[in-house]
Structure formats: C-alpha cells, structure tokens
Amino acid sequence: MARHCFVLVLVALLCLVGLLETSPGDADPVYRSCVEQCEKTGCVGGKCFQHCNFSADGNPVDGPWYLQEPLYIQWKQWDCRSDCRYHCMLYREEERQKLGQKPIKYHGKWPFKRVYGIQEPVSVALSALNLAVQFHGWVSFYILVNYKLPFRSNKKTYYEYTGLWNIYALFAMNAWFWSAVFHSRDVDLTEKLDYSSAVALLGYSLILSIIRAFSVRLEAVRVMVAAPLLAFVTTHILYLNFYKLDYGWNMKVCVAMGILQLLVWSIWAGVTHHPSRWKLWVVVLGGALAMLLEIYDFPPYWDLVDAHALWHAATIPLAYLWWSFVRADSEFRTSILIKKTK
C-alpha cells in the first residue's frame, strides 16, 4: 500500500520537474527600472533610505574616514540594494494588486512583509528550530555510539557509518544556519551561502544514502561512489556562485538529487528486514509530500507564510524521526556485528 502511494507521488514529482520556471518579478520592466533608479537616487516614490547615501563614485558622503573602507561601502551598497528591491517590490505589488493581478516572485521569493527588519520571520524561526532538532539528533547519536554502545577492540565503534553521520550533521546544521541568515536578510552573499549549503547537504546526503542502502563498507568503493557526485555538486556550486545563480536550473538539480535519494531509501526500505524500516517509510513519504510544497509553490498568506515556510515546518518532525532512525540503525548494526564476533 505504502509503496503504491509512493510511486504515485514520485510520478507526480517527476512530471512537475519539467514545469519549473524562474522568477518573473526580476524580469518585470517597471520593477527593474525602479530598482535601477533607486540605487542611484536612494528613493522610491516619496521614501528615501539612508543606506543609499553614497556619492556616484562609491564613496560615502558623510561619516569619518575610517568608515570609508571598501568593506563598509560594500555593506552599505548591499543594504541600499536590499532596501531598494524591497520597496520597489512593495510598490510594484501594490500596483499589480490594483490591476487585479496575482503576486509574482522577485529574485526567487514571494513578496513578504518585513517584521523588525527580518524579511521572512516565519522561515527564520522554523530554520532555527530545524537547526535545533538537527543538533539534538546529532548529540543524541554521538552519545549513543560513543558512550552507550560497546567499542571494537581497536577502540572504534562497531557501527560502520559513524563518521559519515557525523559529517552529515555538520552539513545539515550548516545548511539550517545559513537558511536562517538568508531568510532574515536576502543579499547576494547570504543567498549564495544558503543555496550552496543546501546543495552541499543534498549532494552529501545522496552519497550517504547510496553508501548506507547498498552497505558499501570498503573505503575504495566508497570513494568510487562519492567522487563523481562530489565533482558534480562542486561544479554546480561553483556555477551558482561564480557564473549564474539560475533559480530554475538549481531547483531542477535539487529536486533531482532529492528524488534520487528518496528512491534509494524507499527501494532499500522495501527489500530490507531492518527493524526500523517503518521510520524510513515515514520519512520518505513525508519527504516526498513536503517536496510537493517546494514545487506547488503558493504565495504567502497574511504576507508571512508561504509554501517554502511550510516546507521548513515539515522538515522538523521528519528530521527528528530521521535521527531516531540513525540511532536505531547504529544499535541494530552493532548488535549484529557483536553476534558475528562471538
């Protein structure tokens, strides 16, 4: 039953991958000229921003000499650009609403209302919660394998995937940290850090899924599995950072890597006699459904909660269950290996 459901979800997902598009907002000519104008004058309509107070050659008009360093100017230009984009978006959305048009995305995001200068407060809070759940999961796993379960005679854990899960925890916590930063203020740097961290996490967890599901224990085989994927993910991250931050293409890469690992886990869950395979099933099905939120991307309710925020909410219970599976897996493998050595 669960398997049929899952196949249906997968087919739906695969069909949708082809339909993904980029943000139409940044291409809107009115919005573009508004931002361009604002970055020169520092004003949108009647509103002006103090962050845009630098002269044409890039030097700040006021302020002491030690603040006129390049880094400071960069920060100021970032702040100026972000203020300009935000107010031009509000201005444009107001106009569109009057014309009875639906909201569109700007720079990969729906129009949100800032709260205390935080762009997407709901996504920030949920990212922080995700970070906390990942940290809790990792610590509990660490304590289990290092203090509760027995060691081999060479003082290593019986569980063959300890190191891989520790690295996974680092990737996951790094990704949620930058997600929280990015959702609080969207500038070029935070955006690239968030996208890169998410791609790195997805790529790494794909490698991990293959190594665990196929029980790859030999170091040489692990390297052979990881190398091509690492090369691809690294190239993709370099492409995003130094060539073009292409939202549509990045979404396709991420969804493809996500679907691949869901497939690997679900096939394994279908054939294995692992005592905790039901946890795998719940995470795979939940993950597939949550991914639909990323794809059926709806604009925010009350200018606050959009599909992406709900996706961040959905990953919280999934991450909790996921680490519980990892702990169960370490106990299961350890008990099998101890029986073998006896």
Ligand SMILES: [Zn+2]
């Ligand atoms: Zn996010």
